[in-house]
Amino acid sequence: MKQSQLFVPTLKEAPKDAEVKSHKLMARAGLIKQTAAGIYTYLPLGHRVIRNIETIIREEHDRRGCSELLMPALQPRDLWEESGRWGQYGPELMRLKDRKERDFCLGPTHEEVITAVVRDYIQSYKKLPLALYQIQTKFRDEMRPRFGLMRGREFIMKDLYTFSESRGDLDQWYQTMKEAYTTIFKRCGLETKIVSSDTGQIGGDTADEFMVMSEVGEDTITYCDQCDYAANQEFSGLSAGNACPMCEGTIQVAKGIEVGNIFKLGTKYSESMNAYFTDRDGNRQPVIMGCYGLGISRTLMAAVEQHSTDEGLVWPKALTPFLVHLVPVKMTADNEDAILSLYNTLSKTCTVLLDDRDERAGVKFKDADLIGLPYRVVIGKDFVTGQVELTDRTTGETKLVHVDTLPTHLIP
Amino acid sequence: MKQSQLFVPTLKEAPKDAEVKSHKLMARAGLIKQTAAGIYTYLPLGHRVIRNIETIIREEHDRRGCSELLMPALQPRDLWEESGRWGQYGPELMRLKDRKERDFCLGPTHEEVITAVVRDYIQSYKKLPLALYQIQTKFRDEMRPRFGLMRGREFIMKDLYTFSESRGDLDQWYQTMKEAYTTIFKRCGLETKIVSSDTGQIGGDTADEFMVMSEVGEDTITYCDQCDYAANQEFSGLSAGNACPMCEGTIQVAKGIEVGNIFKLGTKYSESMNAYFTDRDGNRQPVIMGCYGLGISRTLMAAVEQHSTDEGLVWPKALTPFLVHLVPVKMTADNEDAILSLYNTLSKTCTVLLDDRDERAGVKFKDADLIGLPYRVVIGKDFVTGQVELTDRTTGETKLVHVDTLPTHLIP
Numbered sequence A, B: 001m002k003q004s005q006l007f008v009p010t011l012k013e014a015p016k017d018a019e020v021k022s023h024k025l026m027a028r029a030g031l032i033k034q035t036a037a038g039i040y041t042y043l044p045l046g047h048r049v050i051r052n053i054e055t056i057i058r059e060e061h062d063r064r065g066c067s068e069l070l071m072p073a074l075q076p077r078d079l080w081e082e083s084g085r086w087g088q089y090g091p092e093l094m095r096l097k098d099r100k101e102r103d104f105c106l107g108p109t110h111e112e113v114i115t116a117v118v119r120d121y122i123q124s125y126k127k128l129p130l131a132l133y134q135i136q137t138k139f140r141d142e143m144r145p146r147f148g149l150m151r152g153r154e155f156i157m158k159d160l161y162t163f164s165e166s167r168g169d170l171d172q173w174y175q176t177m178k179e180a181y182t183t184i185f186k187r188c189g190l191e192t193k194i195v196s197s198d199t200g201q202i203g204g205d206t207a208d209e210f211m212v213m214s215e216v217g218e219d220t221i222t223y224c225d226q227c228d229y230a231a232n233q234e235f236s237g238l239s240a241g242n243a244c245p246m247c248e249g250t251i252q253v254a255k256g257i258e259v260g261n262i263f264k265l266g267t268k269y270s271e272s273m274n275a276y277f278t279d280r281d282g283n284r285q286p287v288i289m290g291c292y293g294l295g296i297s298r299t300l301m302a303a304v305e306q307h308s309t310d311e312g313l314v315w316p317k318a319l320t321p322f323l324v325h326l327v328p329v330k331m332t333a334d335n336e337d338a339i340l341s342l343y344n345t346l347s348k349t350c351t352v353l354l355d356d357r358d359e360r361a362g363v364k365f366k367d368a369d370l371i372g373l374p375y376r377v378v379i380g381k382d383f384v385t386g387q388v389e390l391t392d393r394t395t396g397e398t399k400l401v402h403v404d405t406l407p408t409h410l411i412p
Helices: A021-028 A044-062 A077-083 A111-118 A167-187 A268-272 A296-306 A336-347 A360-373 A381-385 B021-028 B043-064 B079-082 B111-118 B165-187 B270-271 B294-306 B336-347 B361-371 B379-387
Strands: A032-036 A040-041 A074-076 A095-097 A103-106 A130-140 A152-166 A193-196 A206-213 A220-224 A229-234 A251-266 A277-279 A283-288 A289-293 A324-328 A352-354 A375-379 A386-392 A398-402 B032-036 B039-042 B074-076 B094-095 B103-106 B130-138 B156-163 B193-196 B206-213 B219-224 B230-232 B251-266 B277-279 B283-287 B288-295 B324-328 B352-354 B377-379 B387-392 B398-402
Touching: A021 A032, A021 A103, A021 A296, A021 B387, A032 B074, A044 A130, A044 A152, A044 A167, A044 A296, A074 A077, A074 B032, A077 A103, A077 A111, A077 A268, A095 B094, A103 A324, A111 A130, A111 A152, A111 A268, A111 A289, A111 B032, A167 A206, A167 A251, A167 A289, A167 B270, A193 A220, A206 A229, A206 A296, A220 B361, A229 A296, A251 B043, A268 A289, A268 A352, A277 B039, A324 A336, A324 A360, A324 B043, A336 A360, A360 B021, A360 B361, A381 A386, B021 B032, B021 B294, B039 B043, B039 B206, B043 B156, B043 B165, B043 B294, B074 B079, B079 B111, B079 B270, B094 B251, B111 B130, B111 B156, B111 B270, B111 B288, B130 B324, B156 B165, B156 B294, B165 B206, B165 B230, B193 B219, B206 B230, B251 B294, B288 B294, B324 B336, B324 B361, B336 B352, B379 B387
Parallel strands: A193 A229, A324 A352, A324 A375, B193 B230, B324 B352, B324 B377
Antiparallel strands: A032 A040, A074 A103, A095 A103, A130 A152, A152 A289, A193 A206, A206 A251, A220 A229, A220 A251, A251 A289, A277 A283, A375 A386, A386 A398, B032 B039, B074 B103, B094 B103, B130 B156, B156 B288, B193 B206, B206 B251, B219 B230, B219 B251, B251 B288, B277 B283, B377 B387, B387 B398
16 A cells, blocks of 8 residues: 555644553554544554454454344334333433434443344244354443543444353353453454453343553452452452462452453343243243453554554554555655565565655654554665665564565565 | 354245335345334344445455545534534434533534544645545434335445545546446446436535436436436436437436435535645645445345345345355254365355254255355255255256365356
8 A cells, every 4th residue: 555545644743632652652653533532533554453353353253153243333212121221321321312202322232232133033942052243333421531542432342142042051152252352362462361340231140351451451450470360359359468269379450451341141131121932841941141342442552552662653463554664765766666566566465555655754764663564664775786674673673685585574 | 154153034024114125035034134213233144245345345445546444423513513514404414412412413424524534634735635435334314214224224335535636636536436336336246327416415516326227216317228328317307208418319217226426525625624735836725525425235235126036135246145055955963074074165165154954944945045145055865976956046057066076166
């Protein structure tokens, strides 16, 4: 892609309301732009990363037997009355009336809709289990939107719902999705801790959260330094220094960004919304549900928080908007054809961003630092002898490489 | 994909409110399910078709130098006050207040947001042209939602906005996108007519619509039977029998489904919203805009209307959710391994739906007729000698084929 066409409005200064590093960098590198408080436009570079995260999520869900669908954002009040949540939710639920004065809300979650979608169909154990997910824009009117994509009012999520005939089957899905989430975050370049948590407004009896440890996290995590134990402090009641019952370790405290949460819903929605099936013995039973959320825009934010310096991003390869940044010091009538030819050749095997802008070299280098693609290829004075300067952004190493061997150095 | 996992809730009877063939079939084949009037869930089969249409759109936009981004659905009132449209729109604009009583609308279109996104950046002719598009859910509170996805209240669109320094550059983009749209619809298996139309609430001075001729269309199209002339009757004032000024032909009348519309906006939004740039002569000018909409959910609907019989769908290969429907008459302990092995082999080279459900053969065949994948492979009594029954859904031709040569018969 040519940078002149891509729309990458880099900024010298971060917006005044940007408090944390990731928010500042995402605005400065031209990944996002605020449209209203807590409401953002994903600019082309940011959108490409979102799409990479979505691809990883789809792969890890589809291979585990989940199917993708897409539910509406507008949800009618009657479904939320069935579950009893219309009255339970406060002003964080965005409500509106249509032209005939009927009540709707903008979905922050889709337990009601998915239950209504499947309940006529899953009348027999033969139709179970089912695992359905979507990737969709969600809405929550946060009291204090802040930290860019971390606490937004319109955000992108993946939400999966499972329908089982038994507790055992739900437990199996829950375990499968725990593993799927760990894999997804690892592929995104993020290490996560799984912490026990409260079920909150979603309901159910068991819930876990996936936390990326970060000083800008909003949750306080207590964890043992010698075993797997970890919990959201609000839920566990444990604090630093408490003995951990399972081992000899010491409880530590850190901040975490919540990037995923999974719930054993049980029969809360199937009972209230009449999603019953006939089991193997001919008895009518409420179907047993699980739900599994993953914050996509927040994962982008957490990845930027972890993979950056104050000067710019250092994209993990699985998420990077492009693998290679091709930066000619100066494009002239003499070298333009050769540069375009190199760009076209490289584009056959990997994703390449060509800085074809009519800008000074200093501006291009500064923007390249900010954008932080894994490989930078500077086309300078040695290009006449076929040499370019290759920098590996992760190691910081720079070397002169002949264009003929360049592709062998670019490892996706 | 295994059909037992996919969630394909086929129906014997179409919903009572389904008036037209495509709506009936999409509900019966388990492609969509209504959540509220004019608001639908795209079930896994329907969602896969939507994704195929999106892929075609992305390819045809990206190769023409357009960049993808994603704008929010929630749009603040102040932007619509700048353009003057907050007061112009009626109840079809869905409005709501946030918890602090600030006004928002749910975007039916994004001229205001995109202009606000780019205006700080395009201060010089050097930053132009720009062509930015998104694929997104849009909202319009139709008075009478009907015909399924044809006139819905929440729908999926692609919208592109171009920013030019001159009328000539806008004219070039307009022509480029006319060709892109024709290509996109052709790849989707749809023949379209381009008709002149009114600019309506979007504004500007020139507009064209892309129409799929269909008896269930809501627009009346007048066209010449001997030249390229075609227009939306509402706009042209022409009716059947009028002489066409450009040629000797006769004006014909037909109904059309509008699947795309393109507008030369000119400077309506750049003037009102202060999107000015410095031109090559150093003068400040309002940027010249174009906008280009394509209804994705409506394209799905139009494709179903054109590619179906009353009994079921006949998917064009570019859109089909799967290429092959693998239908075992009966799966038993004896043949299960061989069937799964065939399924796994085929899945390496094309998309396959395996009907692994515990259902009678008659039910499976009826569902397969309804779903209408391009190739049906029936695994019956001849499977013991390695033979399966292959039906080409387009030609209706059926023949016995050995599993070893089967892949050579399946043309994507």
